[in-house]
Amino acid sequence: MILRRVQYEAARRVVGPVLASLDAWQRRLRRRRGRPRAGPFGPPLQSTRKLKELMAVHYYQGRFADGAVPVAWVTSGFPVEVLRPLGFHAVYPENHAAICGVQRLVPALSDAAEAEGFSRDLCSYARTDLGSVIAGRTPVGRLPRPDLLACCTNICQTVLYWYRALAERLGVPLVLVDTPYVYGREAKPHLLRYVRDQLEELVRVAERVSGRRTEPEALAEAARLAKVGTDLWGECLALGRHRPAPWTAIDGFFHMAPIVSLRGSEACNAYYRLLRDELADRVRRGVGGIRDERHRLLWDNLPIWFAVRELSTLFAERGFNFVCTSYTNAWAEAGSRIDPADPLGSAASAYTHVILNQDLPNRLGILRRLARDYAADGAVLHSDRSCKPYSIGQVDLKERLAAELGIRVLLLEADHSDPRAWAAEQGENRLTAFMEGFA
Amino acid sequence: MTPAAIGVDVGSTTCKAVAIDADGRILARAVEPLDPRIEPQVERLVAAVGGGAGPEVPLGATGYGRKRVKAGRAVTEITCHARGAYARTGRPGVLVDMGGQDTKVIRVGAAGEVLDFAMNDKCAAGTGRFLEVILGRLRVPFDEVGALAGGAAKAVTVSSTCTVFAESEVISLVAGGAPPDGIVKGLHQALASRVAALARAVASGAPEMFLSGGVALNAAMGAALRDALARPVRVVPEPQLVGALGAALCVLR
Numbered sequence: 001m002i003l004r005r006v007q008y009e010a011a012r013r014v015v016g017p018v019l020a021s022l023d024a025w026q027r028r029l030r031r032r033r034g035r036p037r038a039g040p041f042g043p044p045l046q047s048t049r050k051l052k053e054l055m056a057v058h059y060y061q062g063r064f065a066d067g068a069v070p071v072a073w074v075t076s077g078f079p080v081e082v083l084r085p086l087g088f089h090a091v092y093p094e095n096h097a098a099i100c101g102v103q104r105l106v107p108a109l110s111d112a113a114e115a116e117g118f119s120r121d122l123c124s125y126a127r128t129d130l131g132s133v134i135a136g137r138t139p140v141g142r143l144p145r146p147d148l149l150a151c152c153t154n155i156c157q158t159v160l161y162w163y164r165a166l167a168e169r170l171g172v173p174l175v176l177v178d179t180p181y182v183y184g185r186e187a188k189p190h191l192l193r194y195v196r197d198q199l200e201e202l203v204r205v206a207e208r209v210s211g212r213r214t215e216p217e218a219l220a221e222a223a224r225l226a227k228v229g230t231d232l233w234g235e236c237l238a239l240g241r242h243r244p245a246p247w248t249a250i251d252g253f254f255h256m257a258p259i260v261s262l263r264g265s266e267a268c269n270a271y272y273r274l275l276r277d278e279l280a281d282r283v284r285r286g287v288g289g290i291r292d293e294r295h296r297l298l299w300d301n302l303p304i305w306f307a308v309r310e311l312s313t314l315f316a317e318r319g320f321n322f323v324c325t326s327y328t329n330a331w332a333e334a335g336s337r338i339d340p341a342d343p344l345g346s347a348a349s350a351y352t353h354v355i356l357n358q359d360l361p362n363r364l365g366i367l368r369r370l371a372r373d374y375a376a377d378g379a380v381l382h383s384d385r386s387c388k389p390y391s392i393g394q395v396d397l398k399e400r401l402a403a404e405l406g407i408r409v410l411l412l413e414a415d416h417s418d419p420r421a422w423a424a425e426q427g428e429n430r431l432t433a434f435m436e437g438f439a
Numbered sequence: 440m441t442p443a444a445i446g447v448d449v450g451s452t453t454c455k456a457v458a459i460d461a462d463g464r465i466l467a468r469a470v471e472p473l474d475p476r477i478e479p480q481v482e483r484l485v486a487a488v489g490g491g492a493g494p495e496v497p498l499g500a501t502g503y504g505r506k507r508v509k510a511g512r513a514v515t516e517i518t519c520h521a522r523g524a525y526a527r528t529g530r531p532g533v534l535v536d537m538g539g540q541d542t543k544v545i546r547v548g549a550a551g552e553v554l555d556f557a558m559n560d561k562c563a564a565g566t567g568r569f570l571e572v573i574l575g576r577l578r579v580p581f582d583e584v585g586a587l588a589g590g591a592a593k594a595v596t597v598s599s600t601c602t603v604f605a606e607s608e609v610i611s612l613v614a615g616g617a618p619p620d621g622i623v624k625g626l627h628q629a630l631a632s633r634v635a636a637l638a639r640a641v642a643s644g645a646p647e648m649f650l651s652g653g654v655a656l657n658a659a660m661g662a663a664l665r666d667a668l669a670r671p672v673r674v675v676p677e678p679q680l681v682g683a684l685g686a687a688l689c690v691l692r
Binding site: 409425429 | 504514515516517518541552553554555556557558640
């Protein structure tokens, strides 16, 4: 136990950073040997190096987490701040699945899950995660075995069945935070009480699993850090309102990793201060995310992880930049609701009012606001085969956005991480035709 | 006469080329089944319609093989079909283009521009390929389809619109003694209902509907679509050439 703890701490403080800087050094060397990249994009963000280091160290440290500290596997919309004061190492299977998606490992991992009887119609994140557990394969070296599975239904109902399957397979307790769907602008008080009661129970369960007590000051501090981090992420995104936008929303898909996986930690916040300052500097100097920004677009839904680079290049080459997305924005929305003076009550409200737990008029409102604030003259709504809650209603959203804002809107069928649900030639054909319409 | 522009449409089933004059009128046309060696075929068709025209005549290319056309400006079929259909009809409206590999529903604006469009997903149901596979199974030549379906006393219901499932369904129908003309009519109804669902996504309130693409050469398809949508559908003249015409118009100086 003590040895394990020493390994865990050393991984974060010494070994991980050394390995990450070695890797960065090798990359620089390779780049120096190769020709400089001339393409449609602006100069790369310097912060990206720090981002890679932060996430690499996080995953590297995770290899030594089990046995050293309590480990929780959590859904992306889970109130993780509640677990931070108890010293939990949080693993995000969705973030891990996105890494697998970028590296095009999903078909192989999904096959492993399908061979055990899981349907291909399930979310590809769920299939990737279950497949990774079943096959014992991961691109990050090793994922620590969980002591607790923590699942919040504010993003979908699939997570419940997915985490139940994990709980059965791994033989660990599952704690559920059930967030009733919000109709209208604000959730009814009794529903928020219901969520808050579950958070109190979550504290008791997490204390039992970790063998520690929650200090109220530590809980308030975790809430404060989460609030600051969320607001910093919001500041980074808001800099995209400038013309030209200093980065692409596609960059944002990668730079959102800390606010998802390290929310409520100082490391997360330090990173976003660095990123914000760099973006603000680019705005001052007029440096854009793409070289020639002629059109500004809104993206709705998750990215298409395995084709994100190809697609953003296709757009950038024709002067189109995605300047905002409803997905990256989702992690900037909660800041105003989090209150360190009432960590559990405010978490109940913040985590119940997330985009996927709100009705269609609210979603339309968010898209309309983003399109206006970021001066978007078009929108691509990704109809994601894997994410039904995000994709339902998009035909209506498309019509309303086009009619109310007078912008061009395209519905694009794909999947966030399974390339088998994506027809590259037909998809690119559709996107090209969409862009031709702007001429 | 030297053409003002040439357009080629390298589709999934056929390759089409047209040469036009400065007013957009078609001077010469050529259609061949698609050859897997795209480049020589395009060169041959361009030479056939160009009448010895040199590289100074602008060349527009569309269709799935458009990137294989050297020296041509590539434009997607969606934009080209809108331009081509508008040039032939002179009217805005909703255009249904049924090609070999996909079906597009395009809302065309008052200047021939694309306002909105929808396409079938990866699946080949609702396309020319669907008809080709099943008609092949029934041994019905494409140019006899219209008369056969038109003469059917009663349509036999084909419930599946998946090419694979419909093929086995048709095998069972044939084995069960259903008349081939009724099956062909039923097939067109199944196909039309699939396309109509797609059309409704962009057609709301549109004044007129048009049909283009190789499938439109089959009169039974226009009739089935008219029935499914319960509104008139006009077939664009020379429907198979609309994409190539649009490609030529896109590069006309």
